[in-house]
Amino acid sequence: MSRTPSPPPRTAPYRKPVSTFWWLQRPSYLLFVLRELSAVFVAWFVVFLLLLVEAIGEGGAEYERFQDWSANWWVVLLNAIGLLFVLLHAVTWFNVAPRAIVLHVRGRRVRPGPVLAAHYVLWALLSAAVAWLILGG
Numbered sequence: 001m002s003r004t005p006s007p008p009p010r011t012a013p014y015r016k017p018v019s020t021f022w023w024l025q026r027p028s029y030l031l032f033v034l035r036e037l038s039a040v041f042v043a044w045f046v047v048f049l050l051l052l053v054e055a056i057g058e059g060g061a062e063y064e065r066f067q068d069w070s071a072n073w074w075v076v077l078l079n080a081i082g083l084l085f086v087l088l089h090a091v092t093w094f095n096v097a098p099r100a101i102v103l104h105v106r107g108r109r110v111r112p113g114p115v116l117a118a119h120y121v122l123w124a125l126l127s128a129a130v131a132w133l134i135l136g137g
Contacts, residue, residue, distance in 0.1 A: 031092070038089040041082035048079070094119040 023029040055066035069075065097119050098112030 041085035
C-alpha cells in the first residue's frame with residue numbers, strides 16, 4: 001500500500017507589520033484621517049440641528065430647555081471642535097472639486113484655478129446671505 005505524500009505546508013507571505021499610528025508618518029496621511037474623522041462631526045451637526053427643530057416644534061418651554069442644554073460647556077466645546085472639522089471637510093472637498101468637475105467652455109477645458117475660485121466665492125456669498133438672514137439684515 002503506497003501512501004501519497006502530503007503536500008508541503010502552505011506558508012503565508014511575509015507582511016510587514018503596520019503601526020497603529022501609520023497615519024502620523026506623513027502630513028497627507030494625517031489629513032486623510034482627519035478628513036474621514038470629520039464625517040463624525042458632520043453627523044453630530046445633523047443630530048444637533050434635528051434636536052433643535054424638534055425643540056422648536058414642541059414649543060417655547062422645550063426650546064428653552066434646548067437652549068439651556070446647548071449652553072453647557074461641553075456642548076459648546078463639541079460644537080466648536082465640530083466647526084473646525086466641518087471647515088476642514090469643506091476645504092478639502094473644494095480642493096478636490098477641480099479634479100472631480102471637468103468643465104469645458106467652447107470646446108476647451110477650464111483650468112482648475114477658476115473652478116476652485118468659483119467654489120470659494122459661492123461659499124462666501126452663501127455664508128454672507130445666511131449671516132444676513134440670521135442677524136436680521
